[in-house]
Amino acid sequence: MVASSRTATAVHALAFLAQWQGGELRSSQAIAESLDSNPAFVRRVLGRLRERGLVVAVEGAAGGWRLAKPAEEITLRDVHAVADDGAVPLPVHAHPPNRNCVIGRHMLSLLESEFADAQRAMEERLAQTSIADLLGRVYRSERAEEAARGN
């Protein structure tokens, strides 16, 4: 499979922005540095989140990005649905099967139903975690590592 890591990129960027609760703007350059990527790619990924109301972009000098709503209200399901738009983890037949066969007549719609259910289960798990949850766990991991190093 060649699935895209745009969801991972978007979640990372949103958590990065969530660090500034006041909603200060961060540039795509700054976000790209955290991702070890480049600003144009970040703008492309965040552009979709902007269209769907997850982030706000401000143009011009001193412009940049901020969350459009509290990090508690953005779940991984929201991000996945937007970043990897209609991504289907379990595609059905590439083209319709043979209708002269009883399996061919019915398997396509059965699989559509089964695979949609499975995808929904995945998305419901994603919906249980918010950007705020992840940021909290980032900070917790960081404190744990500092403590382990004896600071």
Added chain:
Amino acid sequence: MVASSRTATAVHALAFLAQWQGGELRSSQAIAESLDSNPAFVRRVLGRLRERGLVVAVEGAAGGWRLAKPAEEITLRDVHAVADDGAVPLPVHAHPPNRNCVIGRHMLSLLESEFADAQRAMEERLAQTSIADLLGRVYRSERAEEAARGN
């Protein structure tokens, strides 16, 4: 996303084979006709299922394929795990993020954990359906359509 439809192809082929409970052999040509595809592609997909003990292939004239175990004992999770080998529906970062950033230091492992949980939820849903279940529903749909047509 560009996920493969090999799971769908494999499930279809297995349900096709499950029609012959006695385990009679069916050729890749016959399976390809049901899929409206071609024998070489079918052999490649089924070849992986053979390596993992889901089907048996018999070479030579009068050769072909049959299920290696009862259709009740083959779930969609089994098929997916084999047909789309280590397919990952939610990949993490394409390359590791910047460790000079607190988000970069921790987001990768957090996402690995979250995405693995989500994938597991999807697979558990797939595990609830067997090839025998699907074949039963194929026959049920067929009978329903015949009844609707007034036979």
Added chain:
DNA sequence: TCAAACTGTGACTAATCTGGTTACGGTTAC
């Protein structure tokens, strides 16, 4: 013995998507 019917597999194709990059126009702050 030999032809026919299979599986197994390598090689190739066109199409599509991936992350990455450069370039440049539009917008805004200072």
Added chain:
DNA sequence: GTAACCGTAACCAGATTAGTCACAGTTTGA
């Protein structure tokens, strides 16, 4: 008016997709 941004189009190499052809190896059965 310049510098720092976003927005977007265009392009890249690499990977993967389903699909196809070809052919070697195996087995049946006439």
